[in-house]
Amino acid sequence: MNKIAASELILNPDGSIYHLNLRPENIASNIIFVGDQNRVPKVSKHFDSIEFETQKREFRTITGTYKGKRISVISTGIGPDNIDIVMNELDALVNIDLETRTVKKEHTKLHIVRIGTSGSLQSYIPVDSFVLAKYGLGFDGMLHAYDCKSILETELEDAFIEHTGYSPRKSRPYIVKNSDILETKLLSDKVFSGVTATAGGFYGPQGRVLRLAIQDPKLNSKIDNFEFNGIKITNLEMETSAIYGLAKLLGHEACSMNAIIANRANGTFSEDPYKPIEELIIYTLNKLCL
Numbered sequence: 001m002n003k004i005a006a007s008e009l010i011l012n013p014d015g016s017i018y019h020l021n022l023r024p025e026n027i028a029s030n031i032i033f034v035g036d037q038n039r040v041p042k043v044s045k046h047f048d049s050i051e052f053e054t055q056k057r058e059f060r061t062i063t064g065t066y067k068g069k070r071i072s073v074i075s076t077g078i079g080p081d082n083i084d085i086v087m088n089e090l091d092a093l094v095n096i097d098l099e100t101r102t103v104k105k106e107h108t109k110l111h112i113v114r115i116g117t118s119g120s121l122q123s124y125i126p127v128d129s130f131v132l133a134k135y136g137l138g139f140d141g142m143l144h145a146y147d148c149k150s151i152l153e154t155e156l157e158d159a160f161i162e163h164t165g166y167s168p169r170k171s172r173p174y175i176v177k178n179s180d181i182l183e184t185k186l187l188s189d190k191v192f193s194g195v196t197a198t199a200g201g202f203y204g205p206q207g208r209v210l211r212l213a214i215q216d217p218k219l220n221s222k223i224d225n226f227e228f229n230g231i232k233i234t235n236l237e238m239e240t241s242a243i244y245g246l247a248k249l250l251g252h253e254a255c256s257m258n259a260i261i262a263n264r265a266n267g268t269f270s271e272d273p274y275k276p277i278e279e280l281i282i283y284t285l286n287k288l289c290l
């Protein structure tokens, strides 16, 4: 068994993993991701009981039970670079023996659901609605650091690249499917199903122009009108594709639920963005812990 060096798998003096500050016994196998650390207690306030709480930087974790089922909620902060940290460290907590620094023989699967905020790209998906991401479409490039060819939806990627004339100077857009098991649990007639695009930034990478010109000013409208076998790109945020990619590579289940607080197609913003988030938290907890 290869021993993973201290420089590669970094532990804190108390044995917890470097960024998340967690030990293996601190997390449940059902995990909710939120971006904002202040959203963690907005999820855990619904729990029956709380057994553990910690925070380091933007990574806040609370573990407890909901309707008798053990569950953790963790804030990831913003962006795919943070998702690389959170997914690898969570996986290490369950699939690497931190004492011997070796990969465990038995694989443990995590069930991960992101509850995030997002902007809709389609006028038929209004503010205050919910979108479940059937696919994550990554513009961020993070996943290309890994040997990921086997999990990609290459036909869909090629059609998208051709339709948009995507610049070869940017990283190749990658597309990864969600977890069938979690989709079945979480989908209902209250939720749109779509493709969630993930950008590696908030302004230029999502086509927002303040003072800087962007590389392709027509990219957002080409994204909006892309269609392949009935599949359309529904919304834009900053984490989903990275979660889907790393979950699939590491053997975990993942699904992303989006509260639509802005509609980029018609320029509207929710009058009370906390309301759809609160409703999506309750909806997701109940579907997940049936």
Ligand code: R1P
Binding pocket: 034, 035, 036, 077, 078, 079, 115, 116, 117, 118, 202, 237, 238, 239
């Ligand atoms: C940007 O404001 C942040 O909000 C969205 C984006 O994905 C990005 O993280 O999600 P969260 O509300 O989950 O953070």
